[in-house]
Amino acid sequence: MPDLDLDHISAERERIRTTYLAPEESRPASSARGLHHFAIVCADVERTVRFYQELLEFPLTEIFENRDYPGSNHFFFDIGNGNLIAFFDFPGLDVGPYAEVLGGLHHVCISVEPERWTHLRGKLDAAGVEYVAESGSSLYFRDPDGARLELISDPLGEMYGTTVL
Numbered sequence: 001m002p003d004l005d006l007d008h009i010s011a012e013r014e015r016i017r018t019t020y021l022a023p024e025e026s027r028p029a030s031s032a033r034g035l036h037h038f039a040i041v042c043a044d045v046e047r048t049v050r051f052y053q054e055l056l057e058f059p060l061t062e063i064f065e066n067r068d069y070p071g072s073n074h075f076f077f078d079i080g081n082g083n084l085i086a087f088f089d090f091p092g093l094d095v096g097p098y099a100e101v102l103g104g105l106h107h108v109c110i111s112v113e114p115e116r117w118t119h120l121r122g123k124l125d126a127a128g129v130e131y132v133a134e135s136g137s138s139l140y141f142r143d144p145d146g147a148r149l150e151l152i153s154d155p156l157g158e159m160y161g162t163t164v165l
Contacts, residue, residue: 034082036084037084037086038084038086039074040085040087040108040143040147041095042087042088042089042144043089045073045075045087048075048089051143051144052077053077055127056120058077060075060076060077061077062076072088073087073088074086079110106148107140107149108147109138110149110150110151111153112152117137117153124141130142137153138150
């Protein structure tokens with residue numbers, strides 16, 4: 001890890017908090033209705049369906065041709081609360097492996113009930129999927145194409161005991 005001026009970083013975080021974070025009672029409502037879908041590129045449609053539907057138990061809800069690339073599939077999984085995670089494949093294009101880059105995807109965090117979290121942890125173990133457990137409520141792992149996922153047992157709007165919404 002590079003040398004960091006942690007005092008400066010902390011002071012900058014507090015400046016941003018003070019400048020932009022409105023108290024909950026005066027915070028305006030969001031202009032958004034919610035997350036429609038989050039789209040990720042995959043290399044193999046069937047492998048992706050098996051991983052997300054069979055292992056993680058997110059039901060496949062639709063699959064159709066991608067309007068932007070003939071022969072490509074656009075398909076969706078229900079991740080609860082009216083939200084979807086979607087995938088594209090791009091047959092014939094060499095899009096290369098997943099890479100974490102500045103401005104790119106770091107990870108997708110999906111909230112699950114604590115009992116389901118324990119159940120899915122067992123399924124990850126049985127399937128040999130490597131993961132890192134953090135803070136007793138988060139599992140970090142990668143999908144078959146390398147996209148980083150987090151399953152969190154904290155309720156929506158909370159993270160590690162802090163209310164974030």
